[in-house]
Amino acid sequence: MNRNTTSAGTAAATEATPKAPSRSLISRTALLVGVSVVLATAAPAFSSTASAATTEKFAYTGSAYGTWAAVGSVVKSGPSAPLTFGCTTDGNLHRTNTIAGVNLAPLLTTGTVSTTADTYASPVKSSTSASTAQVNLLGGLVKASVVKAASSTTRTATGYALSSSGTTLTSLVVGGVPVRADAAPNTRIDLAGVGYVVVNEQVRSTNGLKVSGLHVFVNTVNALGFPVNTNLVVSQAISGLSAPVIGVMSGYSYGTKVNVGTLVTSGSSFTAYLPCLGTGGVLRTNTGAGINIGTALNTGTIANTAKGTVSATAINAETTSTVQGANLLNGLVKATVIKADARGSKTGTTYSFSDTGSSFGSLTVAGHPEITAKVAPNTTVAIQGVGTLYLHRVIRTNGAVTVRMIELVITSPVNGLAVGTNIQVAVAVTGVK
Structure with missing residues (x-):
């Protein structure tokens, strides 16, 4: 019988997990920018289902x-x-x-x-x-x-x-x-x-x-x-x-993360992990005080959760991240009660993934008053002289859903932030297979 073979050689053959290296100081300078926005076309909250054959x-x-x-x-x-x-x-x-x-x-x-x-x-x-x-x-x-x-x-x-x-x-x-x-x-x-x-x-x-x-x-x-x-x-x-289980789950949630390319300058904060066989229905919570990274990002209290159950007939999994307040680039983006909610389930042969429960308490983007807490999923904002802002971003891959409520990608140097800097706030990921 052929077997799926992996040789790690001298490299560590481990599962990828979020890392948390030390933060770096980001310079404080004024920010004056122009803003343009591309709104998602009346997109509803993400939800999808799929069917697959089932075996023990x-x-x-x-x-x-x-x-x-x-x-x-x-x-x-x-x-x-x-x-x-x-x-x-x-x-x-x-x-x-x-x-x-x-x-x-x-x-x-x-x-x-x-x-x-x-x-x-x-x-x-x-x-x-x-x-x-x-x-x-x-x-x-x-x-x-x-x-x-x-x-x-x-x-x-x-x-x-x-x-x-x-x-x-x-x-x-x-x-x-x-x-x-x-x-x-x-x-x-x-x-x-x-x-x-x-x-x-x-x-x-x-x-x-x-x-x-x-x-x-x-x-x-x-x-x-x-x-x-x-x-x-x-x-x-x-x-x-x-x-016998119908399958396994995976997932995690974190409040904030900042990286420049592959270099992490502020790792995922207060991460909550979802074990592959769930939590037995018990809510796991990881909370912490706010994050302060100069003018790049300041937040209020962060609370991340993970919960899941698995049996021979069904899987239900959910991760959430709630950030009480966030301020990016000296007020360019401000929000309160930011919640990412990623859900996955499998019953019989049917898979389902959703971002139901994801929301903003309030949301403003400098220069564009039309953007409110009711912003549609997968809204993209092009910010002149800064980069691209994603709001309520939902990414669906095979067997998983990722929700990033705020993601700012820097494409022009600004406020001491290098090109390629990626700032994320309120992130939840859930997978079922």
């Missing part, structure tokens, strides 16, 4: 990485050679990733790190593995020639079968004492005066399994100088399945 589906989840290191809440080295297929109903995936090694001496050094992730349709199975060579932790207190973690979850007639078969600890030595290659799950070994190691760490649920080959904790002030609350993981593999 399972949601596969899985991820793997070689190493991870943190001191307290500060990550010193993120996941190495990471792989994930996130949440999918595709039972024909094969992914691999390999890197030459990790050097975070004296906390952690390794040789080659390799990871794999697979899904299978018959039998229904999620399988992942991570293998890390030449492991040296805490300046040699913990050593191994190879640490491999393996995790699989298989659907059976009576439920799920979980397995860590393939997990091995080759030539493992902890505190000078050799450890069996087939050490029992969750074996704890103390490191006198430093902390402890959990070998073959396993966390099981009804329908999923996480295996970490080694998990090291530093919990004592020590003569070696390793910081208390140091946390090291070597070779982690996670697999899981969810009982």
Whole structure:
């Protein structure tokens, strides 16, 4: 059988998510502009439906990485050679990733790190593995020639079968004492005066399994100088399945974002994420105070939400972003109670997507009093000497809907903003497949 294969090489094979780098200061200068507008032609709020054949589906989840290191809440080295297929109903995936090694001496050094992730349709199975060579932790207190973690979850007639078969600890030595290659799950070994190691760490649920080959904790002030609350993981593999579902969902919402081309100057604010299997009907909320980016953008309080349910017969998903007030470019665009609302559903063979619930409390654009809070979806405003303004922008792609209530794209340098600057306010994205 041919399998959908992805090799990540030395690149991280992870799902794209909004990033939040630091903000940059934008100069304060006066703005005098001319404004022209192109109004959408009586377009109603976006809504669409589509039909597709339905078959019994399972949601596969899985991820793997070689190493991870943190001191307290500060990550010193993120996941190495990471792989994930996130949440999918595709039972024909094969992914691999390999890197030459990790050097975070004296906390952690390794040789080659390799990871794999697979899904299978018959039998229904999620399988992942991570293998890390030449492991040296805490300046040699913990050593191994190879640490491999393996995790699989298989659907059976009576439920799920979980397995860590393939997990091995080759030539493992902890505190000078050799450890069996087939050490029992969750074996704890103390490191006198430093902390402890959990070998073959396993966390099981009804329908999923996480295996970490080694998990090291530093919990004592020590003569070696390793910081208390140091946390090291070597070779982690996670697999899981969810009982028959009609499909999976995705989505997120954020209050603001500013970027120049691919350079993010102010990341997505207070993002709320929609898990692929929903929230069980529970509303998830992420709120925060306003954003202040010089004369480019100032806002009031931001509240973002995500909510969804999934079963064998239906999906209902919704994300929202509500920004209490926004002021772009010294009053060029002003609005209050800006709400983006993106909804997606599937019942039987029918998909539906909508922006119902999206609205402005008030809205003004300098030089054009005809623009009000009742502005039609997908209204485009050409602003002389500045760029293009999109209002209540609705973007429909295959299996998803994106709502951006305010989006300003700079095409002429103004107020210290470079060409290509993109300012977004109140954004919600929801997908169903």
